[in-house]
Amino acid sequence: AQSVAQPEDQVNVAEGNPLTVKCTYSVSGNPYLFWYVQYPNRGLQFLLKYITGDNLVKGSYGFEAEFNKSQTSFHLKKPSALVSDSALYFCAVRASYSSASKIIFGSGTRLSIRP
Amino acid sequence: DTAVSQTPKYLVTQMGNDKSIKCEQNLGHDTMYWYKQDSKKFLKIMFSYNNKELIINETVPNRFSPKSPDKAHLNLHINSLELGDSAVYFCASSHRTGGLSGANVLTFGAGSRLTVL
Numbered sequence: 001a002q003s004v005a006q007p008e009d010q011v012n013v014a015e016g017n018p019l020t021v022k023c024t025y026s027v028s029g030n031p032y033l034f035w036y037v038q039y040p041n042r043g044l045q046f047l048l049k050y051i052t053g054d055n056l057v058k059g060s061y062g063f064e065a066e067f068n069k070s071q072t073s074f075h076l077k078k079p080s081a082l083v084s085d086s087a088l089y090f091c092a093v094r095a096s097y098s099s100a101s102k103i104i105f106g107s108g109t110r111l112s113i114r115p
Numbered sequence: 116d117t118a119v120s121q122t123p124k125y126l127v128t129q130m131g132n133d134k135s136i137k138c139e140q141n142l143g144h145d146t147m148y149w150y151k152q153d154s155k156k157f158l159k160i161m162f163s164y165n166n167k168e169l170i171i172n173e174t175v176p177n178r179f180s181p182k183s184p185d186k187a188h189l190n191l192h193i194n195s196l197e198l199g200d201s202a203v204y205f206c207a208s209s210h211r212t213g214g215l216s217g218a219n220v221l222t223f224g225a226g227s228r229l230t231v232l
Contacts, residue, residue, distance in 0.1 A: 032218040043119070043205055043223030044158075051218045088156060094218070102171055103221065105158040 002027045004093050006106035013081045013113050021076040021109045023091030033074040034092040034103070035065055044090060050074060051096075061085070081113045118142050119224040121206050127230045128196060135192045136227045138206030146170075147189035148221065149181060150205040158205070164189055165211060193229075201231045 003026045013019045025031055032051055036044040048059025055067045065076045074091060091106040119140045128134055140147065148171075149161040162181040163171035169181070178194040193200060206224040 034220070036221075036223075041225070043207075043225045044221070045223070046220045049218060049220065090158065096218070102160055102163075104160075108156045108158070 002093055002095055002102070002104045004091050004104050004106035006089075006091055006109045008109050009107075010110045010112060013111070015083055015113050015115050016080050019078050019081045019085070019111065019113070021089050021091075021111060023074045023076065023106060024072050025074060025091070025093040026072065027093050027095045030096045032094040032096050033065075033067060034094075035059065035063070035074075035076050036090045036092060036105075038088040038090065038108075040087075047076070047089075083113045083115055086111055086113045119206055119208055119222050121204075121224040121227045123227060124225065125228050125230075127232065129232055130196055130198060132196050133192070133194045134196060134229070135190055136204055136206075136229070137188070137190045138224060139188050140206075140208040140222070141187065142208060142222060144208035144222070145186050145211045146209050146219075147183065147186070148207040148209075149189065149191050150207060150223075152203045152205060152226070154202070162189075162191075196229075196231045198231050201229055203228045 005024045034049045035047040038044045048057050050057045050067045058064045063078050088108050088110050090108050092103050094103045121138050146165045148163045152158045161175050164183045166186050167183045180192045183189045203226045205226050207221040209219040209221045
């Protein structure tokens, strides 16, 4: 069975500092991995995804994520945080081997950037 | 133009009532989904349709019935509403799933907040 874990409910970072939001996954075979962001009273918006190839994936708003197969992780990073990055972030995984596999979302991490 | 639109945005109703939430997408996607987000922000898939055909049906009470009249619409009807049904319901869509297209990105609607009193 697939699963995604986001071990931190909340991450607090000062503006201008680097940020990391952690994600680990469990899936049979190769994964497709995603990060989405949710602003208050809005639907989720796609940030970036990993399918294959380069382990470092770059996405929207200066975010990037690194796929680490040995650690089954896909942490979201940004070199310099902005107050406007404050939102709820979801990691998601899908098994690549089956067309019937579902996209499973993590429990979300609330990112708070203080000025 | 809104890509995935849901109506109503807010819905307040009494226990035992029947209600519907409508969803429409103008992206030309073939696959549509309903997700439920509870008060703790957990996001769980309920249903998925591909070209009007049901492909994912999670363990959801049969009081919930999705209907897809065409591939651009996926409505959710809920019978005999219960307090535990209170949540935000998100509609989403993507291009066809399967193979590398399984990495297709979901586009979400803004959500429909259902409150059952």
